[in-house]
Amino acid sequence: MDRTTSIALGSVVVAAVVLALKFLAYLLTGSVALYSDALESIINVAAALAALIALRVAVRPADANHPYGHSKAEYFSAVAEGVLIVLAAVSIAREAIPALQHPRAVDAAPAGLLVNLGASVLNALWAGVLLRAGRAARSPALLADGKHILTDVVTSIGVLLGVLLARLTGLHWLDPLLALLVALNILWSGWALMRESVGGLMDAAVDPATEARLRQAMSEHAEGALEMHDLRTRHAGRMTFVEFHLVVPGTMSVQEAHTICDRLEDAIRAELEGAAVTIHVEPQDKAKHHGVLVI
Secondary structure, three states: OOHHHHHHHHHHHHHHHHHHHHHHHHHHHOOHHHHHHHHHHHHHHHHHHHHHHHHHHHOOOOOOOOOOOOOOHHHHHHHHHHHHHHHHHHHHHHHHHHHHHOOOOOOOOHHHHHHHHHHHHHHHHHHHHHHHHHHHHOOHHHHHHHHHHHHHHHHHHHHHHHHHHHHHHOOOOHHHHHHHHHHHHHHHHHHHHHHHHHHHHOOOOOOHHHHHHHHHHHHHOOOOOOEEEEEEEEEEOOEEEEEEEEEEOOOOOHHHHHHHHHHHHHHHHHHOOOOEEEEEEEEHHHOOOOOOEEO
């Protein structure tokens, strides 16, 4: 089991513990807002399971049916998480709207609030672990899970403050109103996750800053070549594919051209660890000389 899969398994355990704590907090207080917070934690458990399954598939090596590997499987877990978030938001709204129409007093029991706060602290710590590991491994599944949990932490803090405010002011409608705000917040979170994941499934290019670094590195290590053009990049989970055409003198030997390609591949992988690089070598009459990266 690699590190990312181990962390994904840890996410399942942490999400289950947080879910239990938040439902306990709801039972101790009867707060609709805390109930909505607990419902979102059900999504965290499902999302953690989806991420674990996706990562187990993503690490499989390339085979005859999947010559480019299975790394895109991670995006499916993020899309699934977005769908689950939408379902959770609908469930929260179904509970909150009747409560908003007929507000009732909330028992802001200190024990319940402290339990919910403890769950939020645990979530915050684990979100940091997921985000660091996701960036290090360039894992869409871990990053999506970390961002969602971080959103959950912000939501939980707002809910706790709101429940206290409703208790102190006697404005009982604040509790279901906060639940509706939670629903809207996690809807936005779900949309953001699905948008990023669909971009990966649609072979989105690297961001402009990364492409600029790639072009700079390529320019600095292309000695002996005449030109590079038609640079294309795409993400596939933790993999990044880089393709371009390299123009060399027509009299250059295959060995010399291959040496330049090796140097360029090393430079690209120094910028994007583990990048899959494809270089199409062309003679000088194929040079474009316009709107391209020229050496």
